[in-house]
Amino acid sequence: MPKIGITTTVPLEIILAAGYAPVDLNNLFMSRDSLHLVHQAEIQGFPRNLCAWIKGIYSVALQEGISQMVAVTQGDCSNTQALIEMLSLEGVRVIPFAYPYDRDEELLRLQMERFLKSLGCSWESALAMKERLDAIRLKVHRIDRMTWDEGVVSGFENHYYQVSCSDMQGDPESFEAQVDQFLDEICTRERMPEKIRLGFIGVPPIFTDLYSLVESLEGRIVFNEVQRQFSMPACGQGEDLVEQYRRYTYPYDVFARIADIREQLAVRRIDGLIHYVQSFCFHRLEDLIVRKSINLPVLTLEGDNPGRIDARTRIRIESFLQVLKERKGA
Ligand code: SF4
Numbered sequence: 001m002p003k004i005g006i007t008t009t010v011p012l013e014i015i016l017a018a019g020y021a022p023v024d025l026n027n028l029f030m031s032r033d034s035l036h037l038v039h040q041a042e043i044q045g046f047p048r049n050l051c052a053w054i055k056g057i058y059s060v061a062l063q064e065g066i067s068q069m070v071a072v073t074q075g076d077c078s079n080t081q082a083l084i085e086m087l088s089l090e091g092v093r094v095i096p097f098a099y100p101y102d103r104d105e106e107l108l109r110l111q112m113e114r115f116l117k118s119l120g121c122s123w124e125s126a127l128a129m130k131e132r133l134d135a136i137r138l139k140v141h142r143i144d145r146m147t148w149d150e151g152v153v154s155g156f157e158n159h160y161y162q163v164s165c166s167d168m169q170g171d172p173e174s175f176e177a178q179v180d181q182f183l184d185e186i187c188t189r190e191r192m193p194e195k196i197r198l199g200f201i202g203v204p205p206i207f208t209d210l211y212s213l214v215e216s217l218e219g220r221i222v223f224n225e226v227q228r229q230f231s232m233p234a235c236g237q238g239e240d241l242v243e244q245y246r247r248y249t250y251p252y253d254v255f256a257r258i259a260d261i262r263e264q265l266a267v268r269r270i271d272g273l274i275h276y277v278q279s280f281c282f283h284r285l286e287d288l289i290v291r292k293s294i295n296l297p298v299l300t301l302e303g304d305n306p307g308r309i310d311a312r313t314r315i316r317i318e319s320f321l322q323v324l325k326e327r328k329g330a
Contacts, residue, residue: 061092
Protein backbone atom coordinates (compact mmCIF):
# COMPACT_ATOMS: atom_id res chain seq x y z
CA MET A 1 0.00 0.00 0.00
CA PRO A 2 1.30 3.52 -0.70
CA LYS A 3 2.28 5.39 2.45
CA ILE A 4 0.96 8.66 3.84
CA GLY A 5 3.03 10.38 6.52
CA ILE A 6 1.28 11.91 9.53
CA THR A 7 2.69 14.12 12.27
CA THR A 8 -0.17 13.70 14.74
CA THR A 9 -3.39 11.74 15.05
CA VAL A 10 -5.74 12.45 12.16
CA PRO A 11 -8.79 10.48 10.98
CA LEU A 12 -6.94 7.26 10.38
CA GLU A 13 -10.12 5.58 9.18
CA ILE A 14 -10.13 7.74 6.05
CA ILE A 15 -6.49 7.04 5.17
CA LEU A 16 -6.88 3.28 5.58
CA ALA A 17 -10.28 3.09 3.85
CA ALA A 18 -8.76 4.97 0.90
CA GLY A 19 -6.15 2.22 0.56
CA TYR A 20 -3.10 3.99 2.05
CA ALA A 21 -0.84 2.97 4.92
CA PRO A 22 -0.54 5.75 7.54
CA VAL A 23 2.96 6.25 8.95
CA ASP A 24 3.24 8.25 12.17
CA LEU A 25 6.59 9.93 11.62
CA ASN A 26 7.01 10.61 15.35
CA ASN A 27 6.98 6.88 16.08
CA LEU A 28 9.23 6.12 13.12
CA PHE A 29 11.70 8.82 14.24
CA MET A 30 11.95 7.28 17.73
CA SER A 31 12.41 3.76 16.34
CA ARG A 32 15.48 4.76 14.28
CA ASP A 33 18.81 6.39 15.10
CA SER A 34 16.92 9.43 16.32
CA LEU A 35 19.83 11.61 17.46
CA HIS A 36 21.50 11.16 14.10
CA LEU A 37 18.25 12.20 12.36
CA VAL A 38 18.15 15.40 14.42
CA HIS A 39 21.76 16.18 13.51
CA GLN A 40 21.04 15.54 9.82
CA ALA A 41 18.32 18.20 9.87
CA GLU A 42 20.68 20.63 11.63
CA ILE A 43 23.25 20.04 8.89
CA GLN A 44 20.51 21.00 6.41
CA GLY A 45 20.16 24.31 8.27
CA PHE A 46 17.42 23.63 10.83
CA PRO A 47 18.15 25.84 13.84
CA ARG A 48 19.47 24.51 17.13
CA ASN A 49 16.62 26.22 18.98
CA LEU A 50 13.86 24.33 17.18
CA CYS A 51 12.02 21.35 18.69
CA ALA A 52 13.91 18.09 18.05
CA TRP A 53 10.70 16.29 17.01
CA ILE A 54 10.32 18.64 14.03
CA LYS A 55 13.91 18.02 12.94
CA GLY A 56 13.52 14.27 13.42
CA ILE A 57 10.26 14.15 11.47
CA TYR A 58 11.82 16.08 8.59
CA SER A 59 14.81 13.75 8.32
CA VAL A 60 12.88 10.52 8.78
CA ALA A 61 10.26 11.55 6.17
CA LEU A 62 13.07 11.95 3.62
CA GLN A 63 14.85 8.79 4.76
CA GLU A 64 11.61 6.79 4.45
CA GLY A 65 10.88 8.25 0.98
CA ILE A 66 7.50 9.62 2.08
CA SER A 67 5.86 11.17 -0.98
CA GLN A 68 2.63 12.46 0.61
CA MET A 69 1.83 13.85 4.02
CA VAL A 70 -1.12 15.13 5.99
CA ALA A 71 -0.43 18.65 7.20
CA VAL A 72 -2.46 19.45 10.31
CA THR A 73 -2.56 23.20 10.04
CA GLN A 74 -4.61 23.74 13.21
CA GLY A 75 -4.67 21.58 16.34
CA ASP A 76 -1.18 20.15 16.16
CA CYS A 77 1.95 22.20 16.32
CA SER A 78 2.89 25.79 15.57
CA ASN A 79 5.91 24.51 13.62
CA THR A 80 4.05 22.09 11.36
CA GLN A 81 3.30 24.55 8.59
CA ALA A 82 6.95 25.45 8.04
CA LEU A 83 7.96 21.79 8.30
CA ILE A 84 5.44 20.81 5.65
CA GLU A 85 6.53 23.67 3.40
CA MET A 86 10.12 22.43 3.68
CA LEU A 87 9.01 18.92 2.74
CA SER A 88 6.90 20.19 -0.15
CA LEU A 89 10.10 21.76 -1.54
CA GLU A 90 11.46 18.20 -1.63
CA GLY A 91 8.46 17.15 -3.75
CA VAL A 92 6.20 15.79 -1.00
CA ARG A 93 2.45 16.12 -1.73
CA VAL A 94 0.69 17.95 1.10
CA ILE A 95 -2.88 17.09 2.16
CA PRO A 96 -4.19 19.72 4.58
CA PHE A 97 -6.39 18.99 7.59
CA ALA A 98 -7.43 21.27 10.46
CA TYR A 99 -9.10 20.68 13.81
CA PRO A 100 -11.36 23.67 14.59
CA TYR A 101 -10.19 25.18 17.89
CA ASP A 102 -13.72 25.39 19.31
CA ARG A 103 -14.63 21.78 18.34
CA ASP A 104 -17.30 23.08 15.99
CA GLU A 105 -19.09 20.03 14.61
CA GLU A 106 -19.96 21.56 11.27
CA LEU A 107 -16.42 22.78 10.62
CA LEU A 108 -14.94 19.44 11.59
CA ARG A 109 -17.39 17.62 9.30
CA LEU A 110 -16.36 19.96 6.49
CA GLN A 111 -12.68 19.20 7.13
CA MET A 112 -13.39 15.48 7.01
CA GLU A 113 -15.32 15.85 3.78
CA ARG A 114 -12.37 17.64 2.20
CA PHE A 115 -10.06 14.96 3.51
CA LEU A 116 -12.29 12.20 2.09
CA LYS A 117 -12.38 13.97 -1.24
CA SER A 118 -8.64 14.50 -1.46
CA LEU A 119 -8.04 10.78 -0.83
CA GLY A 120 -10.93 9.60 -3.01
CA CYS A 121 -12.81 7.86 -0.20
CA SER A 122 -16.51 7.66 0.78
CA TRP A 123 -18.14 8.21 4.20
CA GLU A 124 -19.49 4.65 4.08
CA SER A 125 -16.10 3.02 3.69
CA ALA A 126 -14.57 5.30 6.35
CA LEU A 127 -17.35 4.34 8.79
CA ALA A 128 -16.85 0.65 8.05
CA MET A 129 -13.13 1.15 8.77
CA LYS A 130 -14.02 2.89 12.05
CA GLU A 131 -15.85 -0.25 13.17
CA ARG A 132 -12.80 -2.35 12.34
CA LEU A 133 -10.39 -0.02 14.14
CA ASP A 134 -12.65 0.42 17.18
CA ALA A 135 -12.47 -3.34 17.76
CA ILE A 136 -8.66 -3.03 17.99
CA ARG A 137 -8.87 0.12 20.12
CA LEU A 138 -11.11 -1.68 22.63
CA LYS A 139 -8.38 -4.31 23.05
CA VAL A 140 -5.83 -1.55 23.67
CA HIS A 141 -8.21 -0.05 26.26
CA ARG A 142 -8.08 -3.44 27.97
CA ILE A 143 -4.28 -3.17 28.11
CA ASP A 144 -4.67 0.29 29.65
CA ARG A 145 -7.09 -1.02 32.28
CA MET A 146 -4.74 -3.91 33.06
CA THR A 147 -2.05 -1.29 33.68
CA TRP A 148 -3.79 0.78 36.33
CA ASP A 149 -6.31 -1.67 37.72
CA GLU A 150 -4.64 -5.07 37.65
CA GLY A 151 -1.04 -3.79 37.74
CA VAL A 152 0.34 -6.29 35.21
CA VAL A 153 1.49 -3.89 32.45
CA SER A 154 4.55 -1.65 32.70
CA GLY A 155 4.42 2.08 32.04
CA PHE A 156 6.42 1.65 28.84
CA GLU A 157 4.18 -1.14 27.52
CA ASN A 158 1.17 1.05 28.23
CA HIS A 159 2.84 3.91 26.33
CA TYR A 160 3.84 1.68 23.42
CA TYR A 161 0.45 0.14 22.65
CA GLN A 162 -1.46 3.39 23.03
CA VAL A 163 0.99 5.52 21.06
CA SER A 164 0.87 2.92 18.27
CA CYS A 165 -2.86 3.58 17.86
CA SER A 166 -2.04 6.83 16.06
CA ASP A 167 -1.24 4.84 12.90
CA MET A 168 -1.87 1.21 13.98
CA GLN A 169 1.72 0.76 12.74
CA GLY A 170 0.42 1.18 9.19
CA ASP A 171 -1.14 -2.30 9.24
CA PRO A 172 -4.13 -2.84 11.56
CA GLU A 173 -4.20 -6.61 11.03
CA SER A 174 -0.63 -7.20 12.13
CA PHE A 175 -0.95 -4.63 14.94
CA GLU A 176 -4.03 -6.46 16.22
CA ALA A 177 -2.15 -9.78 16.16
CA GLN A 178 0.59 -8.16 18.25
CA VAL A 179 -2.01 -6.79 20.70
CA ASP A 180 -3.68 -10.22 20.97
CA GLN A 181 -0.38 -11.91 21.68
CA PHE A 182 0.44 -9.33 24.36
CA LEU A 183 -2.98 -9.77 25.99
CA ASP A 184 -2.39 -13.54 26.14
CA GLU A 185 1.01 -12.96 27.72
CA ILE A 186 -0.16 -10.59 30.46
CA CYS A 187 -3.02 -12.85 31.57
CA THR A 188 -0.55 -14.97 33.50
CA ARG A 189 1.56 -12.15 34.93
CA GLU A 190 1.80 -11.32 38.63
CA ARG A 191 0.95 -7.82 39.83
CA MET A 192 4.00 -5.54 39.52
CA PRO A 193 5.45 -4.04 42.71
CA GLU A 194 4.90 -0.30 43.17
CA LYS A 195 5.03 2.19 46.01
CA ILE A 196 4.10 5.27 44.02
CA ARG A 197 1.56 5.60 41.22
CA LEU A 198 2.37 8.32 38.73
CA GLY A 199 0.58 9.99 35.85
CA PHE A 200 2.46 11.21 32.78
CA ILE A 201 0.95 14.16 30.92
CA GLY A 202 2.07 16.20 27.94
CA VAL A 203 3.54 15.18 24.61
CA PRO A 204 5.19 11.71 24.60
CA PRO A 205 8.71 11.79 26.07
CA ILE A 206 11.80 12.08 23.93
CA PHE A 207 13.71 10.30 26.72
CA THR A 208 14.25 6.61 26.02
CA ASP A 209 14.50 5.37 29.62
CA LEU A 210 11.96 7.34 31.64
CA TYR A 211 9.62 4.43 32.38
CA SER A 212 12.38 2.03 33.41
CA LEU A 213 14.01 4.69 35.60
CA VAL A 214 10.73 5.38 37.43
CA GLU A 215 10.19 1.64 37.94
CA SER A 216 13.72 1.19 39.30
CA LEU A 217 12.78 3.79 41.95
CA GLU A 218 9.65 1.87 43.04
CA GLY A 219 7.26 4.07 41.11
CA ARG A 220 5.03 3.13 38.17
CA ILE A 221 3.43 5.27 35.51
CA VAL A 222 -0.20 4.13 35.34
CA PHE A 223 -1.57 6.93 33.20
CA ASN A 224 -0.15 8.19 29.90
CA GLU A 225 -2.43 11.07 29.06
CA VAL A 226 -1.80 11.98 25.40
CA GLN A 227 -0.94 8.42 24.38
CA ARG A 228 -4.29 7.28 25.84
CA GLN A 229 -6.03 9.90 23.72
CA PHE A 230 -4.42 8.38 20.61
CA SER A 231 -6.37 5.20 21.42
CA MET A 232 -9.66 7.18 21.39
CA PRO A 233 -10.77 6.19 24.90
CA ALA A 234 -14.35 7.34 24.27
CA CYS A 235 -14.87 5.36 21.06
CA GLY A 236 -17.19 2.43 20.48
CA GLN A 237 -20.32 4.03 21.96
CA GLY A 238 -22.26 4.43 18.74
CA GLU A 239 -20.69 7.82 17.90
CA ASP A 240 -20.00 8.76 14.30
CA LEU A 241 -16.57 9.70 12.99
CA VAL A 242 -17.05 13.44 13.55
CA GLU A 243 -18.11 12.92 17.16
CA GLN A 244 -15.18 10.56 17.75
CA TYR A 245 -12.70 13.25 16.74
CA ARG A 246 -14.60 15.88 18.76
CA ARG A 247 -14.18 13.74 21.88
CA TYR A 248 -10.46 13.37 21.24
CA THR A 249 -8.98 16.04 23.57
CA TYR A 250 -5.46 16.70 22.28
CA PRO A 251 -5.98 19.10 19.32
CA TYR A 252 -8.30 21.54 21.06
CA ASP A 253 -7.97 23.86 24.05
CA VAL A 254 -6.14 22.68 27.16
CA PHE A 255 -9.22 22.78 29.42
CA ALA A 256 -10.84 19.61 28.06
CA ARG A 257 -7.49 17.90 28.59
CA ILE A 258 -7.40 19.14 32.18
CA ALA A 259 -10.93 17.78 32.81
CA ASP A 260 -9.88 14.39 31.41
CA ILE A 261 -6.66 14.40 33.44
CA ARG A 262 -8.50 15.23 36.68
CA GLU A 263 -10.98 12.43 36.13
CA GLN A 264 -8.23 9.89 35.44
CA LEU A 265 -6.12 10.98 38.41
CA ALA A 266 -9.01 10.10 40.71
CA VAL A 267 -9.99 6.84 38.98
CA ARG A 268 -6.37 5.62 38.84
CA ARG A 269 -5.49 6.71 42.41
CA ILE A 270 -2.45 8.67 41.31
CA ASP A 271 0.03 10.08 43.85
CA GLY A 272 1.86 12.56 41.62
CA LEU A 273 2.21 13.83 38.09
CA ILE A 274 5.08 14.16 35.67
CA HIS A 275 4.41 16.92 33.18
CA TYR A 276 6.72 16.46 30.22
CA VAL A 277 7.51 19.49 28.11
CA GLN A 278 9.69 19.62 25.04
CA SER A 279 12.32 22.33 24.66
CA PHE A 280 11.20 25.09 22.28
CA CYS A 281 7.59 23.81 22.25
CA PHE A 282 4.64 26.16 22.65
CA HIS A 283 2.96 23.61 24.98
CA ARG A 284 5.57 24.66 27.57
CA LEU A 285 3.25 27.47 28.65
CA GLU A 286 0.54 24.98 29.56
CA ASP A 287 2.62 24.00 32.58
CA LEU A 288 1.34 27.12 34.35
CA ILE A 289 -2.26 26.10 33.68
CA VAL A 290 -1.62 22.52 34.80
CA ARG A 291 -0.11 23.70 38.07
CA LYS A 292 -3.02 26.04 38.74
CA SER A 293 -5.63 23.42 37.91
CA ILE A 294 -4.34 20.21 39.45
CA ASN A 295 -4.17 19.62 43.14
CA LEU A 296 -1.37 17.07 43.22
CA PRO A 297 2.43 17.32 43.29
CA VAL A 298 3.68 17.99 39.76
CA LEU A 299 7.23 17.47 38.47
CA THR A 300 7.87 19.29 35.20
CA LEU A 301 10.54 17.62 33.08
CA GLU A 302 11.97 19.24 29.99
CA GLY A 303 13.62 17.18 27.28
CA ASP A 304 15.57 18.37 24.26
CA ASN A 305 17.35 15.74 22.15
CA PRO A 306 16.40 12.05 22.05
CA GLY A 307 18.35 9.75 24.33
CA ARG A 308 18.78 8.69 27.92
CA ILE A 309 17.86 10.90 30.86
CA ASP A 310 20.66 13.26 31.91
CA ALA A 311 22.09 13.22 35.44
CA ARG A 312 20.35 16.40 36.59
CA THR A 313 16.91 15.21 35.47
CA ARG A 314 17.56 11.85 37.08
CA ILE A 315 18.26 13.50 40.43
CA ARG A 316 15.06 15.53 40.14
CA ILE A 317 13.02 12.36 39.48
CA GLU A 318 14.68 10.56 42.41
CA SER A 319 13.91 13.48 44.75
CA PHE A 320 10.32 13.73 43.52
CA LEU A 321 9.69 10.05 44.17
CA GLN A 322 11.34 10.31 47.59
CA VAL A 323 9.04 13.20 48.54
CA LEU A 324 5.98 11.28 47.33
CA LYS A 325 7.01 8.22 49.34
CA GLU A 326 7.40 10.32 52.50
CA ARG A 327 4.08 12.02 51.85
CA LYS A 328 2.37 8.67 51.44
CA GLY A 329 4.27 6.98 54.27
CA ALA A 330 5.35 4.31 51.77
S1 SF4 B 1 6.83 18.83 20.91
FE1 SF4 B 1 5.72 20.73 20.57
S2 SF4 B 1 6.96 21.90 19.09
FE2 SF4 B 1 7.64 19.76 19.05
S3 SF4 B 1 6.49 18.82 17.40
FE3 SF4 B 1 5.35 18.43 19.29
S4 SF4 B 1 3.88 20.12 19.46
FE4 SF4 B 1 5.45 20.71 17.94
